[in-house]
Amino acid sequence: MIDARESDVTRSHVVRSDSHDNRDWLRDQPVCQLLSQHHIAHVEIIEASTSFGMTRQDQSGTFMLACFGGSGMVLADGGWKKVKAGQACLLPPFVTNGMKAIGSVPWLMCGVRYLESREVLPIVSPGSPVLGNYDPRPLHHAIQGLHAECSGSSSPAVMHLWTELIHSYVMRFAQPHQADTRLWKLWNEVHKSLGHPWTLDELADRAFLSKEHLRKLCRRELGRTPMQHVTFLRMQQARHLLSTTDDKVETITRQVGYTNPHTFSNTFKQWTGWRPSEIRK
Template sequence: MSVLAAVEPIRTQVVRADQSDNREWLNEQPVCQLLTQHHIAHVGLMEAPQDFQMLRPDQSGTFMLACYEGSGMVLADGQWRQVSAGQACLLPPFVTNAMKTTGRMPWRMCWVRYLESRESNPIVSAGSPVLGSYDPQPLFHAISGLHAECAGLNTPANLHLWTELIHSYVLRFAQPHQADARLWKLWDAVEKSLDHPWTLEELAARACVCKEHLRRLCRDELGRSPMQHVTFLRMQRARHLLSTTDDKVESITRQIGYMNPHTFSNTFKKWIGWRPSEHRR
């Protein structure tokens, strides 16, 4: 269930993949079935006014937001993060998604929302950032072009081109080519051994850099500290195991490197939005 609130009207331009979602704000929007080829549920442009708030408790797909004017706050990794013009935010599936405006100026953004099953591998990977610098103009124009084509001549060849561009612009942010191979190798090793009791000192030694340099690299490329990224990878693995296995919570706790199920449960609730026991209901 989504909860939207705003004193002033919310202005949107949306293209949806099909007509299965009958929420009021999507009802009159054009359809492009080619979006389903990339498991995209809908794309759009939004002008969020003052006092805008949105809460989606169980977002069933990766969500990317790119801001081209103003700023607002997004709930990511269990904390509120500011997203300003020239930045993008990437949220994994099946977590609580919340956004709100904080100032008097409108918050203008474009977004792409995927539809993924709990068993599938989302486009969010070990190297995906949560927040970072991003030029929103190519994505903005691609979504505008798709909307205009859907509302106009609706030519299949043009729909295909706009759809491919939108997906590629998301991947440009979600799956970047790591400029520093040391980071790629580090997170590949961590993801393969999440049960290991990783420390900042060991992560830095693995990457052959000092702790402060590793912090700077991770902040610049991922928008998280090194240990926050370890937690992110652990929570994503836990979510996947809860969705695809019958393993007990105690077993999953140990598989991802926690000794105390209570600590794991509290961390999972902070990052995902609910407790592990509630994930299977």
């Protein structure tokens, strides 16, 4: 479900991958079927008024938002996070996400929405940030270029180039090269052992860092604290297991590091917007 007032947003550029998507704000927008090669549902450039707000209860694919003017709030990891010019946010699929404009000037952003399956892992990886610094200009210009080409000559070769650039700019943020290899190694180790009772002290020891240094690195590269990122990885794995296996909820609870099913259920609800039993339904 989407809760939004269409009069509060001006979508200056949208390109969709499928002509059958005829929602009001997509009906007259150009189509580029090449986007579907990367499982992209649509790309967009948005100017949102200060009263704009929307919520997706079960987002069907990863959504990347890059801000190039004004500021807004995004609902991620169970809480609201501010996104301002020069930053990007990566929202995972199949959870409750939301956006709302703040401040006295319009919120200017470009976005790429993917269409993903519950049966496969999304482009969000163990090293993906939820929020971080990002130069939005290349992605912004690539979406503008694709829109112009689809609205004009519609050369398949040119549209292919713009599509490849858009996906590459998203992946550059979603799967960044981390200069500090200790952090990359740490999260891969954690991802392989989510049932382990991780603590901040142990995370710092495994990474050969002080707790304070680890906190600073995680805040800068992931937009989360170390323990918040452990929770994120656990909730992503739990969602995947609930969608792809017949394992009991109690079994999955233990597999992702929880001993109390009630605590797991409450945490899962906070981070995804759903109870584990609702995912099964």
